[in-house]
Amino acid sequence: MRVGSSSGDSPPLPHRSDADRLRLTDLGQYLDTLVFAARGVWTVTLVGVRPFAFWGAVLLPLLYLPSLYGIGTGQNTALFLDLVVWHVASIVLGHGHTPFWSR
Template sequence: MSSKTSSRSIRAPIRIGATLSSACWNRAVASVRAVAFWAAILLPIAYVPAAYGVAGFEQGWRPLALIVLHVACVVVGHDHHGSGGHA
């Protein structure tokens, strides 16, 4: 009888740890998706200064980097579902 109890008591923390780790991972992924989603929405505002060469966008690679960042945010954030309960 004690062997059953001891094996259960050993497995329980492992299950709890795995569940907690999974929950933390899921929360982190959801947070990154949310930030990428909102960044994808707000980044086009930066296109205006880039179009006029303001704020250090004179070099040719910076506007391209802005576009690449925007595309990356769109790709990462496309699965974001807000907390409003919409599916």
């Protein structure tokens, strides 16, 4: 009775042949699929975010005056700059939205 096993007792390990390697055309197909999926995710996300961004771009300027009222302190200056950044982002993301009454 043998306690150990020799290399002859175990099945041979599979080796990579040229057919198993990823070909350049396969890589192109995978990249095309990845780009297609990324565009789909971006489109779905933009469709959900665009109306909120549009209305944010419309309503955020109403908050400028209250934030400018106390502009003397550093905290209010940061709030004002945050509002400007959010407003610009809302304008960019909400640009293509068409409200339901103007369709």
